[in-house]
Amino acid sequence: MTLAMAQRPVRRSLTLLWQVLGLLIILGLWWLITDVLKVWPPYVFPTPQAVWQEFAYGLWGSGPQDGKLLSSVGNSLRRVGLGYLIAVALGGGVGLLMSLWRPLRDTLGAYLQGLQSVPSIAFVPFAILFLGLNEKAVMFVVIIEGFIPVALAVSGAVLNVPPAWRTAGRTLGANHFALVTRVLLPAALPNIVTGLRTAWSFSWRALIGAELLTSNPGLGQLLEVGRNTANVALVVATIIIVGVVGGLFDLIIRALETRIRRDYGLEVQA
Known part of the structure; x- marks a missing residue:
């Protein structure tokens, strides 16, 4: 050792x-x-004890928010999990096509770059008017916010593969399909995983914003309940839950990213 x-x-x-x-x-x-x-008075900024009571009510105790915090976490995770998987599948396919076909990259890629700067909350009114005040509107916002960074990450990662690797693959007899699946995608994997982590954070934030403005039960809607009832302790407790859940999933993806980068020799184990 x-x-x-x-x-x-x-x-x-x-x-x-x-x-x-x-x-x-x-x-x-x-x-x-x-x-x-x-x-500050308690109704403006709550004490730790007041926030802890909201945790107890919402997670395992009884009270005004009996079990609502736990069920809200489950509803939000279900939505973001499904939306994120759809975004990764669609974004990965579109990103790969953009990297292989320049006209698509110069058109759709440029549009996605512009849309990436649009805050997720700006898509919510369109989603509500287009799909209605329902679960579909929330899913639309989550998918679009995850789709854009995944597509751009996959496209950029494949394009950044050194040209010598492409030449080596062709020299060794790889056809176009084998070159993509056995050379380009494996070589681009570390940067793709980095894009997946970014997409997760975008999707999670988009979900909370969409739930905040719709009537679907979830962590975002729980924030709205706290605002409407002037329960600032519930708002703070929900914010903490949002941060903890989002951070835990980010750590999982970051651990995967670190493992891949170490396997590729891009990062020294600390």
């Missing part, structure tokens, strides 16, 4: 320690500002 390998558990433990300390500092400052100094 090398010295670097022996130091890895120590580095990971120190990282975890710093993260825990940072969380405790944030909670301590939150408690100090709200419970001790009372800078």
